[in-house]
Amino acid sequence: KQEVTQIPAALSVPEGENLVLNCSFTDSAIYNLQWFRQDPGKGLTSLLLIQSSQREQTSGRLNASLDKSSGRSTLYIAASQPGDSATYLCAAGGGADGLTFGKGTHLIIQP
Amino acid sequence: GAVVSQHPSRVICKSGTSVKIECRSLDFQATTMFWYRQFPKQSLMLMATSNEGSKATYEQGVEKDKFLINHASLTLSTLTVTSAHPEDSSFYICSALGGSEKLFFGSGTQLSVL
Numbered sequence: 089k090q091e092v093t094q095i096p097a098a099l100s101v102p103e104g105e106n107l108v109l110n111c112s113f114t115d116s117a118i119y120n121l122q123w124f125r126q127d128p129g130k131g132l133t134s135l136l137l138i139q140s141s142q143r144e145q146t147s148g149r150l151n152a153s154l155d156k157s158s159g160r161s162t163l164y165i166a167a168s169q170p171g172d173s174a175t176y177l178c179a180a181g182g183g184a185d186g187l188t189f190g191k192g193t194h195l196i197i198q199p
Numbered sequence: 200g201a202v203v204s205q206h207p208s209r210v211i212c213k214s215g216t217s218v219k220i221e222c223r224s225l226d227f228q229a230t231t232m233f234w235y236r237q238f239p240k241q242s243l244m245l246m247a248t249s250n251e252g253s254k255a256t257y258e259q260g261v262e263k264d265k266f267l268i269n270h271a272s273l274t275l276s277t278l279t280v281t282s283a284h285p286e287d288s289s290f291y292i293c294s295a296l297g298g299s300e301k302l303f304f305g306s307g308t309q310l311s312v313l
Contacts, residue, residue, distance in 0.1 A: 120301075122302070190242055191241065
């Protein structure tokens with residue numbers, strides 16, 4: 089059974105810093121890995137999707153990498169802003185099997 | 200882009216009542232939809248996989264008679280929480296499988312059972 093772990097559970101950094109969120113998964117037989125953002129009381133916003141054959145994806149200040157062999161993914165946020173404050177969820181799996189989510193990293197960017 | 204609409208966004212009900220949550224894919228057909236549940240400070244947990252025209256597949260520990268799922272069309276899946284109790288209070292969120300194996304999520308439903 090797939091297990092997804094996210095480290096750290098919480099992170100607070102000053103505005104402008106670059107930061108890395110980590111995600112590990114136990115079963116490398118995945119279709120894709122996705123990073124989501126969850127704002128309090130709201131649904132999920134898909135940030136980046138990395139197919140199993142890819143190594144990274146970039147969108148604006150966000151860059152996500154995938155190393156299937158080691159069961160790891162990282163989300164890199166450049167030049168953080170207060171509006172980046174949210175919970176970031178990593179999810180592995182995809183296809184008809186759905187996704188297994190980590191518990192998330194609660195990120196606070198201090199103005 | 201693809202949009203999934205989920206209603207209602209918030210429900211407060213008395214213990215013993217049933218609550219229906221709708222999940223619609225607005226601009227694409229979704230043969231597969233998923234229902235997740237999230238308790239406070241916990242990760243999203245898959246409850247069931249819903250395929251159009253067939254019975255839903257429930258994850259271990261999820262009562263199929265309590266959480267009724269109907270996926271009658273390619274754009275609509277519903278989750279009915281029957282005889283809801285306070286322990287069913289949670290954030291329920293649906294997702295629909297679109298092209299390129301990408302999942303699109305609804306905005307979620309916060310259920311509070313008094």
